[in-house]
Amino acid sequence: MDKKVLEAQQWVNKTYAGKAGYNPCPENGQTGWPTMLSLTRALQIELGIATPSDSFGPTTEAKLAALGDIGAGFSNKNIVNILGHALFCKGYWGGAGDGQYSITTMTAVKQLKSNMGLDETNGMVQPKIFKALLTMDAYVVVAGGTEKVREIQRWLNGRYHKRSSFNIGPCDGLYSRDVQKSLMRALQYEFGVADDAASGNMGPTTQNGLKAHEVGPGSSGIFVQLFSAACVFNDLKYKDGDDIAAVSFTSSYGGGLEKAVKAFQEFSCLERVNGRGDYDTWCQLLVSMGNPDRKANACDTRFTITTARAKALKEAGYEVVGRYLDEEVLDPKYDLDKELQPGELDQIFAGGMRVFPISQYHARKLEHFTYAEGYKHASKAHDRAESVYKFNRGSVIYFAVDYDATDPEITSNIIPYFHGIQAALSAKGKRYIAGVYGSRNVCQRVSDEAYARYSFVSGMSWGFSGNLGFAMPKNWSFTQIKEFKFSANGDSFDLDRDVMRGNDTGVGKDGIGGASSPVDKMLDYIDALYAAAVRYGKGNPNELVCEFLRSPKYNSEYGPTLGTRNGWWLLLYEADSDWLKFAEKEVGKRMEDFKDPGYGVDINLDHLAACANTVISKGSISGKSANRGDFAGWGGDLCTFYIEWRQASDSYASGYTFCQERLAKINVSSSFSFGDLLEDVDGYLIGTAAGIKDQPINKLFRSYYTQASGYGRRFRDFYQKRYQGSMDVVRASANHMLEGMLSDDILQTMRQALFYTQGGAILVPNVIPDSKLNPFVDGYVDVFKKIMEQEK
Numbered sequence: 001m002d003k004k005v006l007e008a009q010q011w012v013n014k015t016y017a018g019k020a021g022y023n024p025c026p027e028n029g030q031t032g033w034p035t036m037l038s039l040t041r042a043l044q045i046e047l048g049i050a051t052p053s054d055s056f057g058p059t060t061e062a063k064l065a066a067l068g069d070i071g072a073g074f075s076n077k078n079i080v081n082i083l084g085h086a087l088f089c090k091g092y093w094g095g096a097g098d099g100q101y102s103i104t105t106m107t108a109v110k111q112l113k114s115n116m117g118l119d120e121t122n123g124m125v126q127p128k129i130f131k132a133l134l135t136m137d138a139y140v141v142v143a144g145g146t147e148k149v150r151e152i153q154r155w156l157n158g159r160y161h162k163r164s165s166f167n168i169g170p171c172d173g174l175y176s177r178d179v180q181k182s183l184m185r186a187l188q189y190e191f192g193v194a195d196d197a198a199s200g201n202m203g204p205t206t207q208n209g210l211k212a213h214e215v216g217p218g219s220s221g222i223f224v225q226l227f228s229a230a231c232v233f234n235d236l237k238y239k240d241g242d243d244i245a246a247v248s249f250t251s252s253y254g255g256g257l258e259k260a261v262k263a264f265q266e267f268s269c270l271e272r273v274n275g276r277g278d279y280d281t282w283c284q285l286l287v288s289m290g291n292p293d294r295k296a297n298a299c300d301t302r303f304t305i306t307t308a309r310a311k312a313l314k315e316a317g318y319e320v321v322g323r324y325l326d327e328e329v330l331d332p333k334y335d336l337d338k339e340l341q342p343g344e345l346d347q348i349f350a351g352g353m354r355v356f357p358i359s360q361y362h363a364r365k366l367e368h369f370t371y372a373e374g375y376k377h378a379s380k381a382h383d384r385a386e387s388v389y390k391f392n393r394g395s396v397i398y399f400a401v402d403y404d405a406t407d408p409e410i411t412s413n414i415i416p417y418f419h420g421i422q423a424a425l426s427a428k429g430k431r432y433i434a435g436v437y438g439s440r441n442v443c444q445r446v447s448d449e450a451y452a453r454y455s456f457v458s459g460m461s462w463g464f465s466g467n468l469g470f471a472m473p474k475n476w477s478f479t480q481i482k483e484f485k486f487s488a489n490g491d492s493f494d495l496d497r498d499v500m501r502g503n504d505t506g507v508g509k510d511g512i513g514g515a516s517s518p519v520d521k522m523l524d525y526i527d528a529l530y531a532a533a534v535r536y537g538k539g540n541p542n543e544l545v546c547e548f549l550r551s552p553k554y555n556s557e558y559g560p561t562l563g564t565r566n567g568w569w570l571l572l573y574e575a576d577s578d579w580l581k582f583a584e585k586e587v588g589k590r591m592e593d594f595k596d597p598g599y600g601v602d603i604n605l606d607h608l609a610a611c612a613n614t615v616i617s618k619g620s621i622s623g624k625s626a627n628r629g630d631f632a633g634w635g636g637d638l639c640t641f642y643i644e645w646r647q648a649s650d651s652y653a654s655g656y657t658f659c660q661e662r663l664a665k666i667n668v669s670s671s672f673s674f675g676d677l678l679e680d681v682d683g684y685l686i687g688t689a690a691g692i693k694d695q696p697i698n699k700l701f702r703s704y705y706t707q708a709s710g711y712g713r714r715f716r717d718f719y720q721k722r723y724q725g726s727m728d729v730v731r732a733s734a735n736h737m738l739e740g741m742l743s744d745d746i747l748q749t750m751r752q753a754l755f756y757t758q759g760g761a762i763l764v765p766n767v768i769p770d771s772k773l774n775p776f777v778d779g780y781v782d783v784f785k786k787i788m789e790q791e792k
Contacts, residue, residue: 001029004094008085009035011097015078016042021052031089033136039082039089040134046079056131064127071124072101080105083125086133087112115139116168117154118161128161128168137170137178143657145173152229152249156182164195175233177468183233184286187226202287202462210283216276219253227277228257230285234471236260253277268472269499271295288440288459288467292482298322298500300358300480302338303493310351312488313495320354320506322456322478322498325384325397328361345389349509356478356506357385358437358456360400369401369413374420382428392511393431394518394597396477396504398456401438401446404464410445414438418450422790429708430598435477435504439466444473447667451674451787453600454504456480460496474667477504504600519705522594522605523698525587530698532586536579542690542697543616547575548583548590549609571628571750572614598711601666601675603682611683612690612697620688622722624732626740628747629687633680635737638780639754641672642738645776646762655772659779664787677787681718682711688721715788731781739765739773 006029016022016038022045025038037054044052047063067076074080077099084094087108095105106123114120116132116139125133141150150173160166160182166189169182181200188198191209213223231247238245238259247260258275265273268284271294284290299313300322313321327339340355348355359381362368377399385391399421405414421434436443436452443455454477461467461480472479478498486495500506510516529548533541547555556569568574584590593602614632621627626635645658652658662670664677686704690697704710723729742748755764765773 002031002088003029004088005029005031005035007097008039008088011081011085012038012042015081016045019045020050021045031136035089036086036134036136039086043079043082043130043134046076046082056134061127061131064130069124069126070101070130071106074101083130083133086130090133090139112139115154116161116171117156117158118168119158132168138172139170141173147173148232148246148249149173149175149179152232153179153182155225155249156186156229160186160189163189163198165198166195175469175471177465179233180286180469183226183229187286190222190226202283207279207283210286211279213282214276214278215253216274216278217253217255217258219277220251222251224253224277225249225251227253227282227285230282231257231260231264233469234264234285236264238263269501288457288462288464289479289481290459292460292497294481294499296481296497296499298356298478298498298506299486300356300478300496300498301494302336303495304337304341304344305348305351305353306344307347307350308489309491309493310348310353312491313486314352316486316488318353320356320500321348322356322358322398322496322506323348324358324360325381325389326359326361340389345512349512354506354508356398356456356504357381357389357391357395358398358400360402360437363400363402365403366405366409366413368403369405369417371416371420371423374399374417375424376420378421378424378434379428382425382432385432390513391432391507392514392516394433394595394600395507395511396433396435396454396600398435398437398454398478399452401436401442402458404439404461404466405442406465407441407445410442410466414442414446415449418446418452419790422450423792426598426712426790427792430712431708433598433600439464440470440473441466443476444470444667447473447475448661448665449786451599451666451790453666456498475503477501517706518595518597518600522591523702523705525591526698526701528587529583530696532583533579535586536582539576539579540616542695543613544576544579544583545697546609546613546616546687548580548587549605550613551575551580551606553606554610567750567753568610570746571632572610572617596675596678596711597705598714599666599674599678601678603675603678607676608679608683608686611680612687615684615687616691620684620691620721622724624729624736626733626737626742626747628744629684630733630737631747631750633683634677636754637672637676637680638734638737639751640758641670642765642776643755643759643762644671646759646768655776656779656782659776659783663780663783678714681714684722685714685717713791715784716791719784719788727781727785730784731777734777734780735773738777 006027009025009027013024013027022041023038025034040054040056041052044060047060049059070083080099080101081097084097084105087094092108092112093104094108095102109125110120110123141147150171153169153171157168161168166185169178184200185198187209188206193205215224215227228247228250232249236247238256245256247257261277261281262273262275265281270280270284272278272280280291280294297317298320299318302324305321324339327336345355359377361377381397385395385397401414425432425434433453435454435456436446437456437458439458439461443457446452447455455473455475457476457479459479459481460483478500480496480498482497484495484497485492529545530541533544536544554568555575591605593604596603611633615629618628621629641663645652645655662668663672664674666674686700689695689700719725
C-alpha cells in the first residue's frame with residue numbers, strides 16, 4: 001500500500017461521491033486503472049461534461065484546453081488536486097493537496113516532462129500532459145525494458161507531441177502496440193500526411209511513402225532515424241568480430257546497421273538480402289504481414305486440394321500447403337468440410353507438393369482454451385494423424401489460436417491449453433511435435449512457456465494486439481501474409497499466402513505410412529560405432545562409444561579451463577587416442593547432432609555422450625548431494641548459467657526472473673538452453689542404464705529414442721531417479737551443486753575454477769547473500785517443475 005495513492009483514492013471518492021457519472025475506485029493504496037479512471041471522470045465533472053466516461057477524448061481535451069495551461073494561480077482547485085493526485089499515482093510528489101499549484105507541483109511536472117522527452121523548462125501542464133498522466137503508462141524503464149527503446153520513445157514524444165493526432169506515449173523501454181502506432185504516425189507526418197489523416201495504419205499513402213524513401217549505407221537524416229528506430233524495436237543484431245552487437249538509434253546509416261539489416265532480411269526470408277532499407281524491409285519491420293505481395297512459397301486453405309489444384313499451386317511457386325486434420329461440427333449448417341479428405345494426401349503428393357498438418361477445433365473464443373480442452377484436442381489430433389492419415393513419427397502439428405488473445409489471456413488460458421496439448425502428446429507416446437499457430441505474442445509465449453517447437457504466425461491479422469509491438473518469434477517456420485482468391489484453369493478457391501522459412505518443410509510422401517523417425521540415421525550410426533568398439537577389443541564398449549562421441553570438444557584438446565587443457569581429463573579421463581583413430585577409420589565422419597523426436601530441437605551428441613560417459617565412469621547418483629556426473633550435465637550447466645546471471649545482473653536483479661526468462665527456452669540463446677537440458681537428462685538416464693552389466697549402449701539408445709517409455713517420459717523418469725520424486729531434493733541438490741562442500745576434492749576444485757575463470761569478478765554462490773541466491777535456485781526448480789509436469 002502506498003500512502004499517497006490511498007489519499008488520492010479517498011479524496012476522489014469523498015469529493016465526487018453521488019455525482020452523476022462518477023464511479024468510485026477501491027481504496028487499497030495501489031495504483032491501477034480503476035484509480036486513473038475515477039480521476040478521469042472527476043476531471044470531466046469539473047469540466048462540466050454531462051455524461052462522464054472512462055475515455056479522455058476530444059471533448060475532454062478541448063474543454064481543458066479552453067481553460068488554458070495549468071500552473072500557478074489556476075482557479076479551479078479541484079482540477080489542481082486531481083493533477084496532484086495523478087502525479088502521486090505516477091510516483092511524483094504532487095504537492096500538498098490544498099488546491100495550490102506550488103513550486104513542489106511544478107518541480108514534479110518538470111521531472112515528468114523530462115522523463116517524457118519534452119521541454120521541461122515549461123513547468124505548466126497542457127491537456128496532452130494531463131491526458132498522459134491519467135493512464136497507466138510509465139516514463140522510466142520498467143522490468144524487461146531497455147534504455148535504447150526508451151531513448152526512441154522520448155525522441156518520438158519530443159518531436160511529434162504537438163501534432164494533433166499524436167498522443168504522448170510511454171517511455172518505459174518496452175516495444176508495444178502504442179509505440180508501434182507512434183512510429184507509424186511519425187512516418188506518416190514525415191510523408192506529409194495531414195494530422196487528422198495520420199491513422200498509424202499501413203494504408204496506400206504510407207505504402208507509397210515507404211517505396212519513395214529507401215535508405216541504405218551513406219544515407220542520413222530523419223528517415224534513417226525512423227528506420228533505425230524500427231530496427232531497435234525489432235531487436236536487430238549483427239556480428240561484430242567475436243561479439244554480437246545490437247543496432248542503435250541513429251541518423252547515419254553505417255556498416256553495423258547494414259550488417260544487422262542483412263541478417264534480418266535473411267531471418268525474414270526476404271527476396272533481396274542487400275542490407276538496405278528497401279520497401280520489403282520497411283514493411284517487415286513495421287507490420288506483421290510485411291509486404292503481402294512479396295514472394296511466397298507456401299499456402300494454407302480449408303478447401304480440398306486435388307491433383308489438378310496441387311499442380312497449379314506448384315506451378316505458381318507454392319511448395320507446401322497447410323491442411324486441417326479434423327473439424328468438429330457443432331451445427332450441420334456450418335460444416336465446412338475443411339479436414340483432409342480421403343485420398344487427398346496422395347493427390348497433394350502427386351501434384352508435387354508437401355503438406356503441413358493443422359489442428360483447429362473452434363479456437364476463436366477465450367473459453368475454447370483450457371488445459372482440459374488442450375488435452376482433448378491434442379488426443380484427437382494425434383489419433384487422426386496416426387490412425388487416419390498415417391503421419392510418421394516426428395511430424396509437426398500446428399495447434400491453432402485463431403483469436404487475438406491479450407497478454408493476460410495468454411497467461412490465464414492459452415499457456416494452460418498448450419500444457420494440456422503437451423501432456424496429451426506425451427501420454428500418446430510423444431509421436432508428434434507440437435507447433436503453434438497464432439499472433440506473434442501467442443507464438444512467442446507458447447514457445448517459451450509451453451515448448452512449442454515451431455511457430456506458424458498469423459501475420460495477415462496485422463490488427464491483432466498480439467501482432468502490434470511484437471517482433472517475429474525466433475522459431476517461426478511459416479507466416480501467413482495474405483488471403484486471396486487463387487484461380488487457375490477455370491478453378492477458383494480461397495487461399496492464404498504463406499512464407500516458409502525452411503526449418504520445417506512439412507511432410508512429403510516419404511513421411512506417410514512408414515516407420516521412419518528423425519533419429520534413425522543417428523541410431524544406425526551408434527550401432528556401427530558400438531560394433532567397432534567391440535572389434536577394438538580393449539576397454540568397455542559402452543565407454544568407448546561415449547569417448548568417441550564426446551571427442552574432441554569434451555576431451556582434453558580444446559578450450560583451456562585448467563592450465564592448458566580443458567579439464568575433462570581431470571573431471572573424467574582422457575579418451576583412448578588409439579581407439580579414436582581406430583573408430584574414425586571404421587565409422588568415418590562424425591555425426592554431431594540429431595533432431596529430438598519429441599521436441600524437434602537439435603541434440604548435440606558430444607555433450608550428451610560426455611554426460612553419459614561421466615555417469616558410467618564415475619557413478620550415477622540420486623538424492624541431495626552432487627557428484628561429477630551431475631557436473632558433467634545439469635550441474636555444470638547450472639553453474640555456468642549462474643555466471644551468466646551474475647554477469648547480466650544490471651539487467652536482471654532477480655535470479656528468479658532470469659531463470660523464468662532465459663533458462664531452458666526453445667527460443668532463447670543462453671548457456672543453459674532447452675537442448676542442453678535434454679542432453680543432460682538423456683545423458684544421465686542412458687548413462688545410468690549403460691552402467692549396468694550387459695546393457696549395450698547402442699540398444700539403450702535405440703529403445704530410448706523410439707519408445708514412449710524412453711524420451712516420451714524423460715523428465716518424469718529423471719525426476720524420479722535423480723531427485724527421488726521430490727522437489728525438495730531438486731532444490732537441495734541445486735544448492736549443493738552451487739555452494740555446498742563437495743566430498744570430491746577434484747570436483748570442488750573444478751567448480752571453483754569454473755566460477756573464477758569464466759565468472760571473473762562475480763560474487764560466487766557461497767558469498768552472495770541467501771536472499772539473492774535462493775530466488776535463483778527457486779527459478780531453476782520452478783522451470784524444471786513446469787517442464788516435467790507437461791509429461792503424463
